[in-house]
Amino acid sequence: xxxxxxxxxxxxAVDLSADQRRRxxxxxxxxxxxxGDCAELLDMLGLRAAEGFPDVPAPRTQ
Numbered sequence: 001x002x003x004x005x006x007x008x009x010x011x012x013a014v015d016l017s018a019d020q021r022r023r024x025x026x027x028x029x030x031x032x033x034x035x036g037d038c039a040e041l042l043d044m045l046g047l048r049a050a051e052g053f054p055d056v057p058a059p060r061t062q
Contacts, residue, residue: 018051025052 016024025047032038042049 021047021051022054025049 024045025042028041028045028047029038029049029052032041039049
């Protein structure tokens with residue numbers, strides 16, 4: 001059976017847009033003390049470093 005804390009978290013969890021997630025990754029990275037710190041903070045927040053990069057289409061080849 002889930003604890004009260006888990007239930008409260010599930011009730012208040014919010015789905016973030018891709019742009020909000022990208023901005024969160026950039027903010028965490030700018031405040032981190034190093035790569036290891038950044039990776040740990042992103043993991044705690046359920047984010048991935050790759051989310052900080054915009055989706056840019058690959059160049060066309062002829």
